[in-house]
Amino acid sequence: MTIFLQEMRDDAAEENKWRRENSFQTVELVGWAAEPFYDAATRKLYWAKELAFEGEAQNTLNYNIRVLGRRGVLVLNFIANMDQLSAVNNDVPRILAMTDFAEGNKYSDFDPSIDTVAAVGIGGLIAGKVMAKTGIFVVALVLLKKFWFLLFLPLLWLKSVISKRRNSG
Incomplete structure (x- = not known):
């Protein structure tokens, strides 16, 4: 996971050049607030990043959940203060239990003879490369x-x- 983290830090540093040029506050990726975890049984991926916004006293929590489906991915993000991490962690299992695709659209419904395989893997979902690739x-x-x-x-x-x-x- 260190490779993903370093890649995301490099991307953030590159994005900060644009932010400075356009008078926006910079954002530093401090590290993992919760390391990426992929639940192969439910096809759900989740992780959390700790972010430091320029000029802000408290760091920000960016908690990400990806629910993989047959034709796409459901994206859930929680933005909070870092001191709320334990509360979010306590609620994640309940939230994960509530998220799924309808019958026919679940990951388990994937048919390789007619469906297209996604161009990006788990690492790409974590590093946010889906949009960057296109x-x-x-x-x-x-x-x-x-x-x-x-x-x-x-x-x-x-x-x-x-x-x-x-x-x-």
Whole structure:
């Protein structure tokens, strides 16, 4: 698990360059708050990271659960203060028991003759490489950063249509 942790720390350091350039606080991955554990019987993976946000006195808990299914993965995240780790740990078994896919979509329903095998493994789920491999997340962030104002164009158009109707009526 040390390899995953180091890879995630390296990724965080790289992301912090962008954060500094864009006037956001940096985030340091302190370490595991709970080491990754894969329950092969239930096909559920969980781990927790301790994060230190620049300028914050208390570290943050980022607790992750992945429930593997036939066609995808259910992602559950808990964000809390580090002093709440024991409370979250106490609730994890109850939460894991409540999460599953509907019949036909469970991991056990996987049929290799018709279903596609996922391109990323357990390590990729932990290190967060699903989006990075496809580049979708990075492209979306760049586009949003450069063209955020385009989100308001439909609203302006709608306002003008309503104004015209009020003025003509």
